[in-house]
Amino acid sequence: xxxxxxxxxxxxxxxxxxxxxxxxxxxxxxxxxxxxxxxxxxxxxxxxxxxxxxxxxxxxxxxxxxxxxxxxxxxxxxxxxxxxxxxxxxxxxxxxxxxxxxxxxxxxxxxxxxxxxxxxxxxxxxxxxxxxxxxxxxxxxxxxxxxxxxxxxxxxxxxxxxxxxxxxxxxxxxxxxxxxxxxxxxxxxxxxxxxxxxxxxxxxxxxxxxxxxxxxxxxxxxxxxxxxxxxxxxxxxxxxxxxxxxxxxxxxxxxxxxxx
Numbered sequence: 001x002x003x004x005x006x007x008x009x010x011x012x013x014x015x016x017x018x019x020x021x022x023x024x025x026x027x028x029x030x031x032x033x034x035x036x037x038x039x040x041x042x043x044x045x046x047x048x049x050x051x052x053x054x055x056x057x058x059x060x061x062x063x064x065x066x067x068x069x070x071x072x073x074x075x076x077x078x079x080x081x082x083x084x085x086x087x088x089x090x091x092x093x094x095x096x097x098x099x100x101x102x103x104x105x106x107x108x109x110x111x112x113x114x115x116x117x118x119x120x121x122x123x124x125x126x127x128x129x130x131x132x133x134x135x136x137x138x139x140x141x142x143x144x145x146x147x148x149x150x151x152x153x154x155x156x157x158x159x160x161x162x163x164x165x166x167x168x169x170x171x172x173x174x175x176x177x178x179x180x181x182x183x184x185x186x187x188x189x190x191x192x193x194x195x196x197x198x199x200x201x202x203x204x205x206x207x208x209x210x211x212x213x214x215x216x217x218x219x220x221x222x223x224x225x226x227x228x229x230x231x232x233x234x235x236x237x238x239x240x241x242x243x244x245x246x247x248x249x250x251x252x253x254x255x256x257x258x259x260x
Contacts, residue, residue: 002225005030005232006214007061008070011042011053012151013237013245014185015072018095021207022070022214023233028225029218032064034260035237035245041147042075043118054080058088060260067223070214071095072184074115078122091217096124097182098204103133105202106178110137112171115182117142125182139171147185151244155188164189164196172198181205188248236260 006029008019013035023031034057036042042050054076058069068091071077071084077094085092097119102111111133119125120140129138149160171179177200181187187205197203218224225231236258237245246255 001067002218002223003030003227004065004067004223005032005234006068006070007032007034007058007064007066008072009034009036009054009057009061009076010072010184011036011040011075012147012185013037013248014147014150014183014188015070016235016245016248017184017187017205018070018072018207018210019233019249021211023231025208025211025215026218026225028227028229028231030225030232032061032066032234033236034060035235036260038238041116041118042073042079043116047079050076050079051083054084055087056260058084058092062088062090066090068093068214068217068221070210072210074119074122074183078119078124091221091223093210093213093217095184095206095210096128097180098206098209099125099128099138099180100132102178102180102204103136106136106176108175108177109135110139110174110176111178111180112139112141112168112174112176113180113182114141114143114146114167114186115180116147117144119182137174139174139176141167141171143167143183143186146189147183150185150188153244153247156192160189160192161196164192168193168196172201177201179203 081094242255
């Protein structure tokens with residue numbers, strides 16, 4: 001069982017940032033990644049539809065023998081993870097904005113959160129904010145247009161720079177010292193963000209925490225793959241165009257178009 005793959009799914013290609021953190025921390029693990037781009041974005045769909053899509057993705061990964069599922073999508077985590085955990089007898093790990101570490105470590109008592117509308121309006125987001133950040137100032141910003149630019153290959157474009165500058169302006173005015181990235185696409189913005197942010201502002205995303213939790217769960221469940229063989233990493237997207245996903249992953253991995 002320990003040699004079976006880790007399954008990862010997202011509504012688009014942004015969850016590849018989560019894969020990279022898992023792969024870096026657990027280089028022996030085999031993985032299967034699903035990008036459900038044909039049904040994206042999940043955030044515009046109702047809860048029932050999001051649950052249906054999450055079940056579909058989970059069952060496809062389980063049918064491929066996955067020993068653990070990572071829901072690398074904030075919207076799917078918020079709407080479906082409790083149902084998935086009740087329905088399936090495998091460990092299931094979700095993702096949510098890293099508000100807690102930012103709230104606990106801020107010195108200026110102000111943090112910025114860049115996320116999708118679906119994440120910022122979710123009950124899970126508000127519950128986490130109320131629990132850890134009720135004594136600090138939170139500057140929330142919906143990242144309108146960011147995902148579209150990334151998926152159009154314009155991550156380091158003048159359009160993206162202008163968009164980020166406008167989103168960061170109210171955060172910097174409020175004297176934030178932490179910027180929380182609340183979408184799996186957004187770690188691909190970090191090189192550009194570092195050029196726009198003052199040196200004292202730290203960027204936090206959920207990828208490393210998800211990878212760390214994955215390792216802990218595998219260890220406690222005796223599912224960690226200790227073989228030193230070269231792992232098999234499979235990537236599937238259910239649209240014909242694989243170029244953007246391929247460019248985000250690099251040439252060392254192969255992306256395939258698969259109808260699901």
